[in-house]
Amino acid sequence: MASRRATPDAVWAALSHPARRGIVDALRSDPVATGALHERLEREGLSPSRFATQRHLQVLREADLVLVTQRGRERLNALNASALYQATIGWLDPASARTAHALDSLKRLAEAPTAKEQRMTEFHITQAIDIAAEPARVWAALIEEPAAWWGAPYLLLDGPSAFELPLQCGAPVVERLGEAAALWGHVSAVTPGSVYAWIGQMGMGAGAWGEVRYELEATEAGTRVTVTHDSALLWADDAAGARSSYDYGWADLNARLKALVETGARHGTAGTNAEPEFAFNPSS
Known part of the structure; x- marks a missing residue:
């Protein structure tokens, strides 16, 4: 059995094919059975056969991007978000990572359907x-x-x-x-x-x-x-x-x-930490 290599090179190589990116996208929400994955890839024109889908899944598993989980009698494919994180946002310093996460959250909030009118x-x-x-x-x-x-x-x-x-x-x-x-x-x-x-x-x-x-x-x-x-x-x-x-x-x-x-008056955290007297004129 091939050893798993949760390295950036392995992850990027695995994601170089559109079918494998399609699999990752399909697994973002929940684990999915191989048959259902193949049906989706086939509809999208990304995989011509079940064998090809199996091969793409194997590449993703070897890169540690996909894990196999058991739900009752069903074997499901699940996205290993940790490996994906380490190959992408994991390179950023903590402050930059939080900003990237905030931007992604804002994007998802703006695009997500909601009963409340978006504005x-x-x-x-x-x-x-x-x-x-x-x-x-x-x-x-x-x-x-x-x-x-x-x-x-x-x-x-x-x-x-x-x-x-x-x-x-x-x-x-x-x-x-x-x-x-x-x-x-x-x-x-x-x-x-x-x-x-x-x-x-x-x-x-x-x-x-x-x-x-x-x-x-x-x-x-x-x-x-x-x-x-x-x-x-x-x-x-x-x-x-x-x-x-x-x-x-x-x-x-x-x-x-x-x-x-x-x-020289210091009204910040290294001083009084309180506002000085000033006239407030609201901007137009």
Whole structure:
């Protein structure tokens, strides 16, 4: 009997044939008997004979992608999701894997039939604030000192978290507290000194996705910081409320960033962890 090789090479080789990909697709929900598998492949024009189907199944079993299970007197073929995971998403770091899973969940939510009417709502927030300092100083505070201006209640972890805003596109934007970590998204754009953006769920759950972008522009008085937040929410019962909440939240965080740069006041998790006094003007 051939030994099973749950290796990426074996998995990718096994998936190189459309009939075997069809088998994997058929097994995604439940184990299926060989006869039923062959009937499906035959209908789809993927396998000309039962012998060919058996041969494709054998290749998948040798790659450890398909396991044989017993249900009463019936022998069923079951997908070994672990082998598939290790050959694909298993290569990703944990934060990236969670993002991939969230994107897949959002896709399945959007495509799945439901008794509830499906709808996708969007919101767009744009805010600007003037800070009396050169762009280099504002950029340093934004990227290098996030814990000094980002704080409660805009946290995913319960405690004085630290934030990581890496300068590499695709890198995770992470909130950390001891051994715990929470993912805010992944860096989508970086122009050192002027642009920083990331995409992710932004604390809104699996049914939401968006991008936040900071843009810094030199002015005669210092630096103008523009923040945009574009998001899409699936089945949002209170989209206006969500937008209003995030609108206020970004205004609060902008005020904290301004206070840090101009006065040295630390209102983030590495400081008072409370909002400063500021005038809130809702964005249009």
